[in-house]
Amino acid sequence: MDFISVAEIAKKWNVSDRMVRNYCEQGRIPGAFLTGKTWSVPSNALKPARENAKSFSENPLLNMLKEQKDMNLRGGIYHKTQIELTYNSNHIEGSRLSHDQTRFIFETNTIGVDKDVLNVDDVVETANHFKCVDYVIDNAMKPITETMIKRLHLILKNGTSDSRKEWFKVGEYKKLPNEVGGEETCPPDRVKDEIQNLLATYGAKNSKSFEEILKFHVNFESIHPFQDGNGRVGRLLMFKECLANSIVPFIIDEDHKYFYYRGLKEWKNQKGFLIDTCLSCQDKYKALLDYFNIEYND
Numbered sequence: 114m115d116f117i118s119v120a121e122i123a124k125k126w127n128v129s130d131r132m133v134r135n136y137c138e139q140g141r142i143p144g145a146f147l148t149g150k151t152w153s154v155p156s157n158a159l160k161p162a163r164e165n166a167k168s169f170s171e172n173p174l175l176n177m178l179k180e181q182k183d184m185n186l187r188g189g190i191y192h193k194t195q196i197e198l199t200y201n202s203n204h205i206e207g208s209r210l211s212h213d214q215t216r217f218i219f220e221t222n223t224i225g226v227d228k229d230v231l232n233v234d235d236v237v238e239t240a241n242h243f244k245c246v247d248y249v250i251d252n253a254m255k256p257i258t259e260t261m262i263k264r265l266h267l268i269l270k271n272g273t274s275d276s277r278k279e280w281f282k283v284g285e286y287k288k289l290p291n292e293v294g295g296e297e298t299c300p301p302d303r304v305k306d307e308i309q310n311l312l313a314t315y316g317a318k319n320s321k322s323f324e325e326i327l328k329f330h331v332n333f334e335s336i337h338p339f340q341d342g343n344g345r346v347g348r349l350l351m352f353k354e355c356l357a358n359s360i361v362p363f364i365i366d367e368d369h370k371y372f373y374y375r376g377l378k379e380w381k382n383q384k385g386f387l388i389d390t391c392l393s394c395q396d397k398y399k400a401l402l403d404y405f406n407i408e409y410n411d
Contacts, residue, residue: 116153199242298337363394
């Protein structure tokens with residue numbers, strides 16, 4: 114029997130070297146053996162079928178994210194999505210962690226500090242946001258419910274300094290009135306009814322369009338159901354809904370931050386501001402999918 118290298122079989126199968134090594138480590142390539150730190154693979158080996166991929170969803174991206182999450186695969190689209198979504202969504206809300214620090218936390222579950230002074234909440238919320246992304250992937254095909262919304266908030270804010278404040282209810286709707294961008298939001302005593310009305314209207318259709326997902330996000334942010342963390346929970350829900358409806362998701366980054374805020378504020382007058390901003394961010398994510406050879410609908 115002839116044997117070839119991981120790089121050769123990866124090229125043959127059109128996958129990453131890392132994925133082939135993971136297949137080897139999991140015993141999914143019969144005949145593969147390890148010499149030192151190098152795997153040798155039978156030249157006639159067949160590419161392992163994706164486990165449970167078809168039964169999870171009809172969206173190739175969601176299947177890939179789910180598979181790589183369950184494999185704890187590094188270097189793929191799941192790895193990239195975790196870091197980019199977490200870094201950018203937290204950064205928009207004032208986190209001072211760098212992109213490298215965010216990546217380091219994800220990859221090593223530790224934080225390296227030289228002369229930097231780090232905010233503990235930034236670190237905790239970064240680690241928590243990784244868990245939120247996992248929750249979104251695992252529950253992408255389920256409809257949005259109050260329980261899901263509150264669960265995301267609980268995961269995100271658990272263990273933060275806010276969670277130790279008596280008036281700040283982690284995983285529960287706000288108790289005190291708040292503003293966003295100088296605009297009034299829904300009073301605390303009306304939040305539950307407003308969220309339920311929003312979910313009833315949004316859930317009336319089985320499939321959602323790109324614009325309908327954005328409209329849901331705008332309405333969610335105008336309600337602003339939590340004392341803090343609304344933006345991150347809202348963007349996680351948008352990401353989830355894109356996956357559920359086989360729409361290429363998007364990540365709002367620093368370059369689009371103020372266009373995003375303007376789009377939220379001007380939605381009633383000019384929907385195009387937010388739509389164009391999110392489409393621009395979507396193009397960036399499509400470039401990632403192209404790089405990782407993941408199919409998507411234009």
